[in-house]
Amino acid sequence: MLSFVARRLVEAVPVLLAVSIVTFGLLYLVPGDPVKTLVGERASPETIANIRRELGLDLPVHERYLGWLGKVLKGDLGRSWLTGRPVAESLAARFPVTARLALTAFAVSVLVGLGLGVYSATRQNTVADHLVRTALLLVGAVPIFVMATAAMYLFGVKLRVLPVSGLGDGSFVYFVLPGTVLGLYLSIYQARMTRSVMLEVIRQDYIRTARAKGLPERVVTWRHAFRNALVTVITLLGGSLSHLLVGSVLTETIFNLPGIGRFTVDAAYARDLPAVMGCFLFQAVVFVVANVLVDIGYAAADPRVRLG
């Protein structure tokens, strides 16, 4: 197990390096002179020279990259061009909001997604199964921002039962609507995967044995089938994670939650490149690291993975 963990961690290093290079490369996508493009042609030569020096634009590419990487490794993501505040500080301040949204959404998605998946699989090819699958297909085609807008209109504008914008006093009620919408969005993917994993498990011999022993169907489903399916379902979390990050960007923007997703969009909109790069790098690193953790979790649950 230890050697698997070590191998997986070592494998992540080149990917993380590549992520940093792509992030740094964003600076080179800016057409023309990035500084002039971003601070405006009319900025004083002094300002431009200062930003140039701060970004190290007067150095050769590899030196710039290494200098930037060295700072990043020390937790310095530079200063926002918009607010002048350190990007790392803003990220840290906004992280709790995104984390709370993600946790709420994740709880909803596991409950709904895994539940629907098991429900549908244990009733394969019945009317209930077809209804669930059709619903997943239909809802899966609706973009999350349309779903979120619809929820906002229904609960915030028409029924006026839930707050639809901002963080208010930061209490849980402000996360109910965004968390549920994001959770339902994630659960579509999870329900589909859970269903197909469950279908495979249900066909195994040990399930037939459990039934032959005369165990009640509920026990067969949950204690024998679901627990074995769960091992594979853990890897779903890796797949959900990309949806979670993307979904939180859109959800935070719509519900005006001051999290990292909203920060990313605001920075991108203002073309505040240090902030964009910081958000970009942070989320990509979270994504890569989380995928490694999921792999390790998977290996811990299933010896075949780490030995195979």
Place this chain on the structure above:
Amino acid sequence: MGRGGSLAGLNIMALAGAGLILGVVALAIAAPSLAPTHPDRLSLEESLEPPGPGHPFGTDYYGRDVASRVLFGTRVSLAIGLSAQLIALVIGVVLGALAGYFGGWVDTVISRAIDIFLAFPDLLLAIGIASALGPGLPSILLALSLVGWPGLCRLVRGEVMAIRERDFIQAARAIGAGHAWMLARHVLPNVAAPVLIASSLGMGSRILQEASLSFLGLGVQPPLASWGSMVHYGLRWLSRAPWLVIFPGLAIAVAVLGFHLLGDGLRDMLDPRLRD
């Protein structure tokens, strides 16, 4: 659905999907003759009118006819989705075939590139590119193609690797077929089915991604309007004029559903291994 539904040997999901897509494409082509008014015609005295006889989908703040704008938005959304998917397809198939066919260092380099691009959540990569390059058509196309190719490339690579070991390839090699001939004549035709399935599902993803990017204000810029950018501008009138969001949102869902149905249906038809 699934394995059950078929009509004259054709999968019902695939048929329904193809029907929806054909319908949407027909609307895009016929937009000029179907639209009640010109999509950009301002009419300030008709600001924010609810759906009714004159304006089936209502009007926006400037009194522009929402139905006409959704119809013309179909062209923008489909054209961007299709172009991005085609670019991703060409990159993915060419690199995937090279990696799978030649193996060795070619495969190593291309596989690492795939890993790197898959290390980013799709929308995040698109946002990064759009903000660095500046919003607009070139950055949308670049962003969506970069997001789309790795999945296709990995698929083609795997399929080509499997085909490479088959007897008919060995036979062709034995009679002296060159690499280019082998790839074009024997290998690629055999990956057509999975690529077709992935492309249909991919079109759905590209349309969703364009819509998301434009919804965030980082995609299609005025005066051009796609379904996503219409939702972006409609959101500020949500409490007074929800139809500004409902109709373009519905259009996205219908188009995406069409491509998903076609992709899933084709998979059931063409790839019996993947049936559940």
